[in-house]
Amino acid sequence: MVSAVNASFVTFALRLIFAFCLLPLALAASSPAAQSSRYDVFAVRFAHVPYGLSSLVAGAERGPQVDIAFTVWPLRDATSGRVVLVDAGFYRQKFIASWKPLDFQRPSEALQKGLGIAPERVTDIIITHSHWDHADGADLFPKATIWIQKEEFDHYIGANGEVLARGGVDADDATMFAGLKAAGRVKLIDGDNKEIIPGIRVYTGGKHTFASQYVGVATTQGTVVIASDNAYLYRNLDEKRAIAQTLDATSNLAAQARMIEIAGSSERVIPGHDPAVFDRFPAVAPGVARIASAAKAP
Numbered sequence: 001m002v003s004a005v006n007a008s009f010v011t012f013a014l015r016l017i018f019a020f021c022l023l024p025l026a027l028a029a030s031s032p033a034a035q036s037s038r039y040d041v042f043a044v045r046f047a048h049v050p051y052g053l054s055s056l057v058a059g060a061e062r063g064p065q066v067d068i069a070f071t072v073w074p075l076r077d078a079t080s081g082r083v084v085l086v087d088a089g090f091y092r093q094k095f096i097a098s099w100k101p102l103d104f105q106r107p108s109e110a111l112q113k114g115l116g117i118a119p120e121r122v123t124d125i126i127i128t129h130s131h132w133d134h135a136d137g138a139d140l141f142p143k144a145t146i147w148i149q150k151e152e153f154d155h156y157i158g159a160n161g162e163v164l165a166r167g168g169v170d171a172d173d174a175t176m177f178a179g180l181k182a183a184g185r186v187k188l189i190d191g192d193n194k195e196i197i198p199g200i201r202v203y204t205g206g207k208h209t210f211a212s213q214y215v216g217v218a219t220t221q222g223t224v225v226i227a228s229d230n231a232y233l234y235r236n237l238d239e240k241r242a243i244a245q246t247l248d249a250t251s252n253l254a255a256q257a258r259m260i261e262i263a264g265s266s267e268r269v270i271p272g273h274d275p276a277v278f279d280r281f282p283a284v285a286p287g288v289a290r291i292a293s294a295a296k297a298p
């Protein structure tokens, strides 16, 4: 039996617990950081092409070709209307001539057609790495701020747009990036685990290129990780196999494990070129999958 004195002490103690533990939690729930975790996350396929499996998955058998998707990932803040694009795809004629992509549309057109997002509505573009199939389309979006790792930029692109190191950036894209930088539209990110936009955090260590990055997005369904080419296919993640094109396979495998940890589940890690993304997630238009919704799940 609890005495009257003890009962009032218990009430007092409970109030203290509320004040010091629960109240801050309640406040945090309505803080700007929590409000910002309201992104719609989509994958938009703008082309596809057959490609050698052994160039995607380390140790895979030589010979088989698999269909790979070329994708951009729009993140739409339901509150502010901010539209952040993860990667920008490609459109220059020379890439179309040499790669002969199937069902090609410009990434800007795919975005407009599939989601009704006009190019000038894209406010930010996060370039995961400077390869042509992810970076070339950056100048299709006239108002976007371009976010890229400083180490990636400085390693591959010179002050006058010259190519400083092989295997990272196409010459025309290096010129484009130098021009965007001169126009004040490039923001260089200083390393790993940085929240560059409320609710959007970037990570390095994937080692697809010198400082390739991947992106964590807060959604009401948990954190979604856009791996881009730091994991090409679900097969990389499921079989714990490094990507075939990496500067450091050990670092790449560690990054893949970290992606799953950040997302809390491999189901919320989105590989860079796997067409199965468009089967696993519901289609909202042809070639457009909804990965997470800003609206709370019922």
Ligand SMILES: [Zn+2]
Binding pocket: 131, 133, 134, 229, 272, 273
């Ligand atoms: Zn790629």
